[in-house]
Amino acid sequence: MGELITQEGFPYSFDSSACSECKGRCCIGESGYIWLNPKEITRLAEKLNINRDEFINKYLLKIGYRYSIKELVFNDGFKCIFFDTKKQMCSVYEARPAQCRTFPFWDYFKNNIREVEKECPGICKL
Numbered sequence: 001m002g003e004l005i006t007q008e009g010f011p012y013s014f015d016s017s018a019c020s021e022c023k024g025r026c027c028i029g030e031s032g033y034i035w036l037n038p039k040e041i042t043r044l045a046e047k048l049n050i051n052r053d054e055f056i057n058k059y060l061l062k063i064g065y066r067y068s069i070k071e072l073v074f075n076d077g078f079k080c081i082f083f084d085t086k087k088q089m090c091s092v093y094e095a096r097p098a099q100c101r102t103f104p105f106w107d108y109f110k111n112n113i114r115e116v117e118k119e120c121p122g123i124c125k126l
């Protein structure tokens with residue numbers, strides 16, 4: 001077991017060493033939105049060496065007034081377009097948005113611990 005990460009207000013801790021065995025369950029599976037703010041869009045476009053408009057057209061979906069990362073059909077579900085299935089990791093890891101960085105500590109999971117436990121093998125109930 002690796003270092004257990006805790007966050008105030010959350011009824012669980014997270015063992016990040018589980019990620020090497022798990023191979024990205026938080027990036028594949030059920031469909032879901034991964035929201036990006038304008039700074040994150042710019043950072044990812046720079047990371048991929050393309051201009052902002054091209055990046056938005058190729059990789060993002062506009063939902064209302066916000067942008068979310070596109071998903072692709074994968075096995076019986078979906079995967080984030082940036083998930084590299086060969087390496088089984090995020091292909092834009094250094095530039096991934098805050099929503100990915102803060103997983104599994106999302107406010108929604110405070111009261112839905114079963115959902116996060118099902119998805120993420122690094123969860124340890126306190």
Ligand code: SF4
Binds near residue numbers: 103
């Ligand atoms: S689901 Fe949990 S253990 Fe698996 S890669 Fe994501 S954060 Fe790591």
Ligand code: SF4
Binds near residue numbers: 080097
């Ligand atoms: S951007 Fe990277 S970390 Fe975030 S869901 Fe996609 S593959 Fe996973």
